[in-house]
Amino acid sequence: MMDVKRIISKIEKGYIKNNLKKEQRVDGRGLWDYRDFEIKTGIITAAEGSCDISLGGTRIMIGVKYDVGTPFPDTPDEGVCTVMAELLPLASPLFERGPPDEESIELARVVDRGIRHADCVQTKKLCIQKDEAVYIIFIDMYVINHSGNMIDCGAVGSLAALLSAKIPQGKWTENGPEWTGEYISGKDIINELPLAITFGKIDDMLFLDPNLAEELVSDGRITISVTKDQITSIQKSGSTTFEIDEIKMLSKKAFEAADKLREDLNLWQYAENIEEE
Amino acid sequence: MTLLIQDEYPKKLFREDGKRLDGREKLDLRPIKMEVDVIKNADGSAYIEWGNNKIFASVYGPREVHPHHLAKPDKGILRVFYRMATFSVFDRKRPAPGRREKEISMIISDCLEPVLFLELYPGTSFEVFIEVVDADGGTRCASTTVAALALADAGVPMRSLVTSCAVGKIDGELVTDLSGIEDKAGEADLPTAMTWFNDELSLLQFDGQITQSELEESLEMAQDALEQIYEMQLDALKRKYINIQEEAED
Amino acid sequence: MEEEIDEELEEEIDEDLDEDFEEDTDDEEDTDDEFEDEETSREIVAPGEVLSEDMENFIPGRGTILNKKGTKIISVLVGLKQIKKNYINVIPLNGFYTARTGDKVIGIITDKNPVKYRVDINAKYNAILKPRNTVKRSKMRRRGKSSHNLNTERFDIGDVIVAKVISADRLNNPELTIVGKYLGKKMGGxxxxxxxxxxxxxxxxxxxxxxxxxxxxxxxxxxxxxxxxxxxxxxxxxxxxxxxxxxxxxxxxxxxxxxxxxxxxxxxxxxxxxxx
Known part of the structure; x- marks a missing residue:
């Protein structure tokens, strides 16, 4: 049982700040270290793809579902990939029941933008018949336990869930879209693996992967999503402000952190192999 | 929803060898796994895998009631929120809670309330959140079972645990613990739950058609299944502590 | 406002209520650790489990109830079974805090208005700290003279205090005092x-x-x-x-x-x- 409170005590604030000044973190990490990731895919039988991911104490269940619909008129040969997030009241006393609040919308949006702009999901490959039928891919995230930095956790988990997805392959017939009897693998539609890298800021101290206490003490954070060589989205959030030099430094750190994560996590291992290769 | 593969039901629910489609005999339960203390932020929590069902439950309370007007001056209130993830079913479910989820929440709440001492906690609420992340028939029974575990894990005083299981009728035969397919394609479904402090039923619903003698037989089958699941519940609750004892005192 | 400030109570802010004390308490000296009792078994029990049907020799103690017919002693908690004299108790292994008069608690000020602080003490209700319980009753009551008004200026939201529960019942928010040895605001740590x-x-x-x-x-x-x-x-x-x-x-x-x-x-x- 944890003692999670919206009002964080001055003692805890002071403790976190004083240690950060000495480049120490209360959970024993260095400033630029991630907590441990744990990833399991293919756990939800009813979903086309799924991932149970933990980052430290933060745990998110992610499922991929599909639908076939008509394309938007301005993109007649492109499918759609949407991301949704729910911060379940099950996961934290800080989460309330009711329609999605700002925090869950931000989580979904930041993960979504990271994926979208990196051309991660190749929307043209989600087309069954131009003007007629395209896939709509749903990535739905449910937060099971919240201990900080849901964005990075959700971003990695979404990729793993997508990679592990096995979606019925469609063909166009007189009667509309029909199943070919084959499947397409998530990896066939993913081009890049953009990772969301989030930094917290407390006073003028910057650090990677804020845990819950750090998140509650900090005035804001910045998420930089990167592929191997491109920045695909940036989201500054909270009331804090960043110096231009800080952003320059953090963007460099983001690539370093992402490279390391890519190597440590080896996300392609979660790809569903439809044919034996 | 337009899906490329349709959710079709088989015509027969028994195989040539007389076994059920998943290989079970009539009275067999599906494999069940339970674990407590899986959500660290919660006051108590539990997880259950029951066949393909995968369900989390967490408990918060007793705590002050929000909104305040729901508080009762003479007793605490129990609020259960049963929800299903969008991806837990074949057709992606809409994210907002539907009528079915609200009804099941109420049924589970009514089923759990007899074991609690709500009169000792006036003005407060116990909230039980249930999230079905993978569904394959019998989620209300599995949810009730896992919610009882989460309450015990929270240290909420209870007269006893509550255990739930369904029996039903498929292809004219009574069977224990309907799977998703059996539930949809079968003829009858009878979810039950037992409160063990008085050995009485605190959940009973029925849909379908059975004779009076079949009802009697079903209830006996249910009792037998409930006893098996109750043992697993007790084991899950204690195993956490016993494992630590063995590891530490070794 | 549920409470008027007692105008009669003119007290001095007591300076020896040191805000930054780091003394150790010796309160623990006479504490009992029931887990170590000989009588406490290693047997883990769960709610609803029968602890004894021997009603001639045993009486239901803490964490237990009698069944309806009065023939069995039953656990209501997850805990360790303990037989102490003729009582059967269950020492809980999990659970929440219920405030009792005399308890020392660490609390966080979560809200304040002119007449009281709300304090989170990790219990089902927030506790209340009234300004008059934040200062020592001075031996010298200087009637008539102007002195400190009792108000809630002393602590801010987020401050951590060590307090003693002076009243607690089932219905009302527990009330706290910080007047006493080792009580007061905590700094650092x-x-x-x-x-x-x-x-x-x-x-x-x-x-x-x-x-x-x-x-x-x-x-x-x-x-x-x-x-x-x-x-x-x-x-x-x-x-x-x-x-x-x-x-x-x-x-x-x-x-x-x-x-x-x-x-x-x-x-x-x-x-x-x-x-x-």
């Missing part, structure tokens, strides 16, 4: 939380566990009944070691030989981590 039923274990019989923890980690520790523990050491390494040791105690509370095992673990870890 860090607070961790454990399951309240395991607090006696961290203190140990006659304070044996806490003394050992203090001496091996050189940290100050202040444990209160609501499951909160205040810790302050000179190095984060030592504080982290102590925190891990406390979580180990919480986790293994229901095992035998705990003090010795934690001591051995601490010695080993100190060596591993290069802590002198």
């Amino acid at each position: 860090i607070i961790i939380s454990i399951d309240p039923p395991k607090v006696p274990r961290v203190i140990g019989r006659n304070g044996s566990m806490i003394k050992m923890l203090k001496s091996l980690t050189d940290c100050n520790i202040f444990v209160t009944q609501n499951g909160r523990i205040w810790i302050k050491g000179d190095k984060i390494k030592k504080e982290r070691l102590l925190i891990e040791a406390i979580y180990k105690i919480e986790r293994e509370a229901h095992t035998r030989g705990l003090t010795d095992r934690v001591e051995e673990w601490l010695q080993n870890e100190k060596e591993k981590r290069g802590i002198k």
Whole structure:
């Protein structure tokens, strides 16, 4: 049982700040270290793809579902990939029941933008018949336990869930879209693996992967999503402000952190192999 | 929803060898796994895998009631929120809670309330959140079972645990613990739950058609299944502590 | 406003209510650690389980009830079965904190208005601290003279206090005082939380566990009944070691030989981590 409170005590604030000044973190990490990731895919039988991911104490269940619909008129040969997030009241006393609040919308949006702009999901490959039928891919995230930095956790988990997805392959017939009897693998539609890298800021101290206490003490954070060589989205959030030099430094750190994560996590291992290769 | 593969039901629910489609005999339960203390932020929590069902439950309370007007001056209130993830079913479910989820929440709440001492906690609420992340028939029974575990894990005083299981009728035969397919394609479904402090039923619903003698037989089958699941519940609750004892005192 | 300020009560802010005290308490001296009792078995029981049907020799004690017919003693908690004289008790292994008069608690000020503070004490209701319970009743009541108005200027939201529960019942918010030895505002250090039923274990019989923890980690520790523990050491390494040791105690509370095992673990870890 944890003692999670919206009002964080001055003692805890002071403790976190004083240690950060000495480049120490209360959970024993260095400033630029991630907590441990744990990833399991293919756990939800009813979903086309799924991932149970933990980052430290933060745990998110992610499922991929599909639908076939008509394309938007301005993109007649492109499918759609949407991301949704729910911060379940099950996961934290800080989460309330009711329609999605700002925090869950931000989580979904930041993960979504990271994926979208990196051309991660190749929307043209989600087309069954131009003007007629395209896939709509749903990535739905449910937060099971919240201990900080849901964005990075959700971003990695979404990729793993997508990679592990096995979606019925469609063909166009007189009667509309029909199943070919084959499947397409998530990896066939993913081009890049953009990772969301989030930094917290407390006073003028910057650090990677804020845990819950750090998140509650900090005035804001910045998420930089990167592929191997491109920045695909940036989201500054909270009331804090960043110096231009800080952003320059953090963007460099983001690539370093992402490279390391890519190597440590080896996300392609979660790809569903439809044919034996 | 337009899906490329349709959710079709088989015509027969028994195989040539007389076994059920998943290989079970009539009275067999599906494999069940339970674990407590899986959500660290919660006051108590539990997880259950029951066949393909995968369900989390967490408990918060007793705590002050929000909104305040729901508080009762003479007793605490129990609020259960049963929800299903969008991806837990074949057709992606809409994210907002539907009528079915609200009804099941109420049924589970009514089923759990007899074991609690709500009169000792006036003005407060116990909230039980249930999230079905993978569904394959019998989620209300599995949810009730896992919610009882989460309450015990929270240290909420209870007269006893509550255990739930369904029996039903498929292809004219009574069977224990309907799977998703059996539930949809079968003829009858009878979810039950037992409160063990008085050995009485605190959940009973029925849909379908059975004779009076079949009802009697079903209830006996249910009792037998409930006893098996109750043992697993007790084991899950204690195993956490016993494992630590063995590891530490070794 | 449920409470008028007692105008009659003109008190001086007592300067010896030192805001930054780091004294250790000796309160733990006469504490009992039921987990260590001979009578406490290792048998883990669950709600609804029958503890005894021998109604001639046994009486239902804490954590138990009689069944309707009065023929069985039944556990209502997850805990360890204890037979003490002719009582059958269950020592809980998990659970929430219920405020009792006389308890010391670590609380966080979460809200204030002109006449009271609301204090989160990790209980089902927020506690109330009234300004008149924040200052000592001065021996010299200076009637007529203007003196400090009692108000809620003294603490801010987020402040941490050690307080004593002066009233608690089922219906009302518990009331606190910070007038007394070792009570008042806490500065510095860090607070961790454990399951309240395991607090006696961290203190140990006659304070044996806490003394050992203090001496091996050189940290100050202040444990209160609501499951909160205040810790302050000179190095984060030592504080982290102590925190891990406390979580180990919480986790293994229901095992035998705990003090010795934690001591051995601490010695080993100190060596591993290069802590002198």
